[in-house]
Amino acid sequence: MTQTVLEIRGLKKWFPITGGVLGRVRGYVRAVDGVDLEIKEGETFGLVGESGSGKTTVGRCILRLIEPTAGEIIYRGQEVTRLKGEAFRRLRRRFGIVFQDPYASLDPRQTIRGALTEPMKYHKIVESDDEALEKAKELIKRVGLNEDHLYRFPHEFSGGQRQRIAVARALTTDPDFIILDEPTSFLDVSVQAQILNLLSDLQKEFNLTYLFISHNLSVIEHMSNRVGVMYLGAMMEAAEKEIIYRRPEHPYTHALISALPIPNPALTRERVVLAGDIPSPVNIPSGCRFRTRCPYATDYCKEKEPSLLARQPGHLVSCHYELKLSAPIPIAEISRKA
């Protein structure tokens, strides 16, 4: 039985909106509004959603870059939501993160060597400068760059190279759980492929567990074992990847998957086009938050918010009704010469 590395229960993050002369709280941006998820050792959990879904905020809450408003974060069975001090510092070494923007995530005035050796020396993972340098050299080579890149500055590298450096930096504290927050969104397609391959290789080599956050459905499909679909701060559906992409049971998931343009002109896509825009997280619809765009919404959906329940083991859905697709969502058949 593989161990559960990370579990989140009822995570909420509400940002207060103050206004008026006295600075009273007028409302809340309910960025994360009650999220549960569970990630097992060695697997990649893909968290997918559009703007306002709260997926990035979930990642930040796990790392406590933002303090959660409510809920629990459990790491390997131990509750760590409000950990502080020395114990918290030690916990942070277990987690790593790679951010979306490779141009902003490195200190522009620090050499790569500095960026890699600093965490090691700060946490006293190494005993001397030389040892730190040796480890830095190993890491930089492992991510596909050269030793002499250590002596350069971030501005001298391309986006793809900077992401490699960011990955190397995440590994400096020997983490076992890494959050990947849209790591390839700013990169070109060909570079993206390189980074995704690197991440897969590293996962196997170091037995890493990933939380992969992205809005790009193709990338999530490629990288994940299990996928969770978020909308306006809550989880709509979570299941094994094949189910999400072929036989989803939540109308939002269905619309999302069918929205993907297929790179095959020979196929015509039967698409579910949702009406209207994504509501603002300040004004979340009553009852089921998806009802304003759901083609199947009823009055009951207006009154009561559905809970995230397991329909089959490992398949959680948050909807009052059952969506039965007449056929699995078609996969593109691309015939191409060898």
Place this chain on the structure above:
Amino acid sequence: MTESAPDKSEALLQLSNVRLNFHTYAGEVKALDGVSFMVTKGEALGLVGESGCGKSVTALTIVGLLPENASVTEGKIILAGKNLLEISSEEMRKIRANNIAMVFQDPTTFLNPVLTLGEQLEEVFLLNPDELARIAAERKMEDTLVEARSDKGTQPKENAEGAPSTARLSKSAQKKLARILSIEVLKQVQLPDPERILKEYPHELSGGMRQRCMIAMALARNPDLFIADEITTALDVTIQAQILELLRQLKKELTGSTLLITHDLGVVAELCDRVAVMYAGNIVELADVKELFANPLHPYTQGLMRAIPMIDRPLERLETIPGSVPDLIYPPSGCRFHPRCPFAFEKCKLEKPELIHGGKAHTVACHLYGEGKA
């Protein structure tokens, strides 16, 4: 080319060997290296490539909106019989007003934040009073547009050449008609409640709606050429789906040509008739969309298609194109792709390949397909 199908295979826009450099502090960036392609009337041509390949630069060159430090060193861009690179800025402005419309990736920077949508849309219509007069005549609306009291109604006017033009409407009549047309065009882009939207400011609308307004403004002039530069890239997936459906619909209804610039092969597959693939300032492959996807010839195109994660393909690893996009200040000699090409040989370093026929309606710039080297 047959003549029995009028306009079908007639070229609207023709680029020939366009070369463009940017002067920068670090050196000369050779951004466009002899770009040639054609857009026929009524077709949708996709221009595909990664960042830095020159696709946006090409569009800006066509429209004449390049920054100060850019200079076109060679080539022609022919539209409606004129070379856009040689005409005066006043003529270019007229062409931008009447013949070409361009929509960009980020509508926020291209919509005026202090004017309502209505004011901005109507402004587009009011740019062309002759056209308004023509529409009014066509729809027999002159009477309804004229106010009861002091309106002078239509006035005969002379146009620039001195010959009497069709009677122009009065200012207030023009505004009324502009408003009516604005509402129509907003309906055409499937925006709900157009009257309300006319009164709103850009920041009050969502990203998807702003993008639709941009498209509406572009279509308001019924342009011969509609250039869309990464218009769905910044949008959420479900909103992108809405825009794609809209564009599919509009393609059936409108007669103009479209130049669709994107890096997303899925969008290309859905909307385009033909596709041009760009790399480092060159067109490396050009074909019908079905042909391109079924049979990509250029190693870069092949690499690109294999690098994209696609839902049908349960691969452990994506295939990558080794290396990275070249520095255009010191581009590689010969074929600019040769340092990354798995099939490169001697000739590739020495000589830049020209676009040649590689199949039916399919051209490719690669020495692999030259005479005797299939």
Place this chain on the structure above:
Amino acid sequence: MAVRRPSSWSPAVAELKFAGHLLIQNKVVLAGTIIAVAVLIAAVIGPVVINPAVATSIYLPGRLAPPGPEHWLGTDDYGRDLLKIILLSMRLDISATLTIVGADLVIGVLFGAFSGFMGGKLDEAMMRITDVFFSIPTLILAIAVAAAIGRGLNNLILAIIIVGWPGYTRILRGQVLAEKEKLYVDALRALGIGRVRIILRHIVPNTIYPVLVQATLDLGGTILLFAGLSFLGFGASALTPELGRLITAGQTYIFQAPWLVAFPGIAILMVSLAFNLMGDGIRDILDPRLRR
């Protein structure tokens, strides 16, 4: 897309090179900077060549001599050669100014960085303190503090230091508020790196430019303040070679020996101007670079 430069320059070096490039293009600023540097070099080199004992070598028979072949600028009321005394004084004034601005930089930057980064009550308190300092005109505040501390050269320097740091704190705090929202700060926090280290090793180097520019602009004003307060009687004692003091002493003889007031005055003017031109030049060059 990064334009790769041929060699590996740190961002600071690259910026200096770019700044140098701009400097050479702007002829007026270049001229001003060259003059300024010349003046400062003379002021620094002079005293090395001249024996400081000149300050105390009183030779009353030769006092109040007008400028002539033996004493180029004349002599003061103690019979000291005015040129030598002025050069010695310039050195003292310049070093005092540099000390004051330097100390204020350090204090101001540390306070601003910690206050801005930590936020909360610390930041509130710091802002109120700086508000108090800003509500009183600098000169008056300086006089008040100097009077409270007492006379003497070092006390005057201390007084001006006390009065001067809030300006830098404000500037730096503003920069820090923006900088701490940047992504690399989150990355460092996620790695578990402590706040103190983030502030000192990362935030400060990235935000210090505008403060450095302000400091170079302040040099000119500071020397005026220092000489001015010395003139009023704070600070240096009678024999100490200091420009303000010289003017005080020269006041008495303004009709008999106007050069006693004129030449030190011109010297103050030149040093202040030199600092100002340099500061302006640096600001002009770095300004577009400051808009981060």
